[in-house]
Amino acid sequence: MLQMAIPNKGALSEDAVRLLQEAGYRCSRSGRELIVRDQANEIDFVFLRPRDIALYVGNGVLDLGITGRDLEMDSGAAVTEVMPLEFGRSRFCFAVPKDSGLTVEKLDGLRIATSYPELLRQNLEKFGLKCPIVKLDGAVEISIRLGVADAIADVVESGATLKEAGLAVIGEPMLHSEAVLVSRSAELADRPEVHKLVARIKGILVARTYAMIEYDIPRASVEAACRITPGIEAPTVSPLSNPDWVAVKAMVLCKQCNGIMDELYEIGARGIIVTDIRSCRL
Ligand SMILES: Nc1ncnc2c1ncn2[C@@H]1O[C@H](COP(=O)(O)OP(=O)(O)OP(=O)(O)O)[C@@H](O)[C@H]1O
């Protein structure tokens, strides 16, 4: 049995469970169970705080885990990042009161509040700054107004929380984070059941990135159409009962779908259909 940790609450929890379910694993909790066994796939899913996951995996108690890259780096645990999971995206940034005129260079000597003290320490060292670190559990944005810090280093996603607190980011992000699959060792990642997990997850991530487009096009324009939808290998071109027309099917990037439909229609394609892909191995 593989032992895999997944976040029990917080920003990563729902998306982690959804990804694994779509990949065919049984990992949803009916109540407050701490462990859910997926007998068919021989995995135990252990529900833990996202902050603790890298520690359990790093010291070898658990085999695999899903956590944030920022939490992984802050923990200092010796884990192997197997793959990024394309959700829970955020930036770890310095922020200061909006009109303070502070820059990253001017932070030297000032108190900086954060929930990521080790990640901050590493970055202060990189910038050659010496600052007292004020370690907080959360709601870091309020700390300046409450007088315990002069600046903060925190996770920013939309920026709404910073704006609400009258703060603004300074400098470039110290880290771009997202949810990651971590393993207790590089060797473990070579085991067949881990390969299977990774292949299934990749299948879901690819399916989320691509859509399937199908359309009919006059035979005379099929080359131009295939240049617009080249697919991964090549598009599928099938005959139609009307010999002057063919049907084309290809994978396209979801974010380009509408532009591609416009272009295809322009050159004479009709009956253009876009459908979601559930899973896909390229
Ligand atoms: N608003 C957000 N959008 C996307 N990802 C986020 C957001 N807030 C936090 N994260 C990411 O989620 C992870 C932290 O999750 P979470 O918020 O659950 O932990 P926590 O702050 O320690 O716990 P809690 O908020 O429950 O006290 C980090 O990887 C972080 O980058």
Ligand SMILES: O=P(O)(O)OC[C@H]1O[C@H](OP(=O)(O)OP(=O)(O)O)[C@H](O)[C@@H]1O
């Ligand atoms: O840029 P935004 O979209 O506003 O998101 C960022 C906020 O989200 C997280 O807070 P969370 O709700 O986890 O509370 P916490 O600070 O107490 O952890 C994070 O710590 C930021 O405060």
Ligand SMILES: [Mg+2]
């Ligand atoms: Mg949080």
